[in-house]
Amino acid sequence: MRHFSRYLFLAALLLPVAAPGQTAADWILTARYVVTEDPAHRVIENGAVAVSGDHILAAGTRAEIEKAYAAKQRLDRPNSILAPGLINTHTHAAMSLLRGVADDLNLQDWLNKFIFPAEAKNVDREFVRWGTRLAALEMALSGTTTYTDMYYFEETVAEETKAAGLRGVLGQTVIGFPAPDYKTPQAALDGAEKFFRAFASDPLIVPAVAPHAIYTVPDDVLQACRRLADKYQKPLVIHLAETKTENDDALKQRRKTPTAALDALGVLNGWTVAAHGVWLNDADLAILKARGTGLAHNPSSNMKLASGIAPVVKILKLGIPMGLGTDGVAGSNNDVDMMEEMDLAAKLQKVSTGDPQALPAQQAFDMATIVGARALRLDKMIGSIEKDKRADLIVIRLDAPHAVPLYNVYSQLVYALKGSDVGDVMVNGKLIVRNRQMLTVDAQAVMAKAAAYGLSVSKSLKGN
Numbered sequence: 001m002r003h004f005s006r007y008l009f010l011a012a013l014l015l016p017v018a019a020p021g022q023t024a025a026d027w028i029l030t031a032r033y034v035v036t037e038d039p040a041h042r043v044i045e046n047g048a049v050a051v052s053g054d055h056i057l058a059a060g061t062r063a064e065i066e067k068a069y070a071a072k073q074r075l076d077r078p079n080s081i082l083a084p085g086l087i088n089t090h091t092h093a094a095m096s097l098l099r100g101v102a103d104d105l106n107l108q109d110w111l112n113k114f115i116f117p118a119e120a121k122n123v124d125r126e127f128v129r130w131g132t133r134l135a136a137l138e139m140a141l142s143g144t145t146t147y148t149d150m151y152y153f154e155e156t157v158a159e160e161t162k163a164a165g166l167r168g169v170l171g172q173t174v175i176g177f178p179a180p181d182y183k184t185p186q187a188a189l190d191g192a193e194k195f196f197r198a199f200a201s202d203p204l205i206v207p208a209v210a211p212h213a214i215y216t217v218p219d220d221v222l223q224a225c226r227r228l229a230d231k232y233q234k235p236l237v238i239h240l241a242e243t244k245t246e247n248d249d250a251l252k253q254r255r256k257t258p259t260a261a262l263d264a265l266g267v268l269n270g271w272t273v274a275a276h277g278v279w280l281n282d283a284d285l286a287i288l289k290a291r292g293t294g295l296a297h298n299p300s301s302n303m304k305l306a307s308g309i310a311p312v313v314k315i316l317k318l319g320i321p322m323g324l325g326t327d328g329v330a331g332s333n334n335d336v337d338m339m340e341e342m343d344l345a346a347k348l349q350k351v352s353t354g355d356p357q358a359l360p361a362q363q364a365f366d367m368a369t370i371v372g373a374r375a376l377r378l379d380k381m382i383g384s385i386e387k388d389k390r391a392d393l394i395v396i397r398l399d400a401p402h403a404v405p406l407y408n409v410y411s412q413l414v415y416a417l418k419g420s421d422v423g424d425v426m427v428n429g430k431l432i433v434r435n436r437q438m439l440t441v442d443a444q445a446v447m448a449k450a451a452a453y454g455l456s457v458s459k460s461l462k463g464n
């Protein structure tokens with residue numbers, strides 16, 4: 001009993017005592033720089049952020065925050081940048097188990113000769129479970145806090161996303177041929193509706209319907225996807241204008257670009273996130289602007305599959321929100337490192353326009369954070385460090401050789417720092433990575449399982 005009371009006494013000493021005028025908080029995080037991505041683009045030196053529950057109470061200088069708040073827990077990172085979590089606006093998480101299964105091909109050959117057959121032979125609910133778990137581990141450890149997914153068995157993707165503690169806009173695929181989860185488009189639509197109902201008001205998951213693309217989904221099914229998304233006020237996610245082949249085929253078969261064709265069907269009329277947007281003419285851009293479509297730019301994927309270069313500078317100038325994405329890992333990237341996408345996005349615009357001022361570092365970082373949030377229409381909730389937004393925060397360390405010296409924070413973030421510099425990650429007020437250790441996923445078990453899947457997938461493709 002004596003011991004017990006002594007512990008109580010010690011515990012009381014450890015608890016912060018809120019001084020008069022101080023507000024209680026769950027966390028105070030401090031860093032050398034706080035990059036807010038707020039409308040004024042404030043970068044706060046010797047900054048701090050106070051968090052309560054799932055949301056941000058305030059950001060300011062360390063002195064201001066420590067004066068105003070008393071926190072139960074602290075994360076002090078004096079040689080780091082504290083930034084909003086990165087937002088990956090397009091990926092296929094579970095395809096991480098197909099990393100590098102076929103490389104150096106164009107999209108059509110890659111899809112038809114390798115990916116669709118590999119998926120037909122290997123993808124089931126357990127594959128999706130482990131693939132999503134692996135991707136969640138990789139995403140969190142490289143600073144992604146929100147991702148947009150398009151795949152199969154999406155309710156399992158949602159379970160794993162929640163277990164990892166990440167935020168997801170998760171699209172149940174609808175496609176015009178038998179898929180690993182549903183054998184007909186109608187079954188997939190019914191499945192998507194069930195998924196919408198199951199995750200209607202989840203704090204971390206925004207369920208979505210994901211018709212694969214205009215060239216793989218019949219028109220009436222595309223329209224049914226739109227109706228379903230509208231009925232539940234959830235997003236429709238789709239691949240759009242990714243390759244010249246897609247564009248040429250639509251012009252030949254429909255006398256319309258993919259964008260104009262989808263618009264004529266009414267598919268773009270509502271909450272939509274479209275991935276790629278490489279082959280867009282001025283009329284297409286006017287349609288996307290008028291419809292409020294959010295876009296996802298995937299520089300690694302577009303380069304690797306030789307799909308082309310999206311007119312990002314033009315798109316952003318028009319005020320169309322275009323975020324960044326990694327696309328799937330299976331051969332179009334082959335990782336989910338958003339720090340790399342920022343760097344590539346900036347350089348790709350420079351080399352394609354011949355203008356080194358095109359897409360400067362700050363704008364590339366915006367795409368990975370607040371503009372990505374706008375593309376997903378979630379910018380009231382995430383994308384910047386502002387009062388009342390969800391506490392989705394990352395700490396990026398500045399202790400590596402490539403991190404010094406530091407003249408400009410955005411330059412460092414976009415051109416020098418790596419995903420592997422991310423040290424700590426908080427999503428919805430919960431710390432899920434601490435000192436590069438993921439707290440919610442058993443990393444060793446996931447990597448061992450991924451290696452085992454590698455062997456079985458290779459075996460299944462023998463004789464192809």
Ligand SMILES: [Zn+2]
Nearest residue numbers: 239275327328
């Ligand atoms: Zn994709």
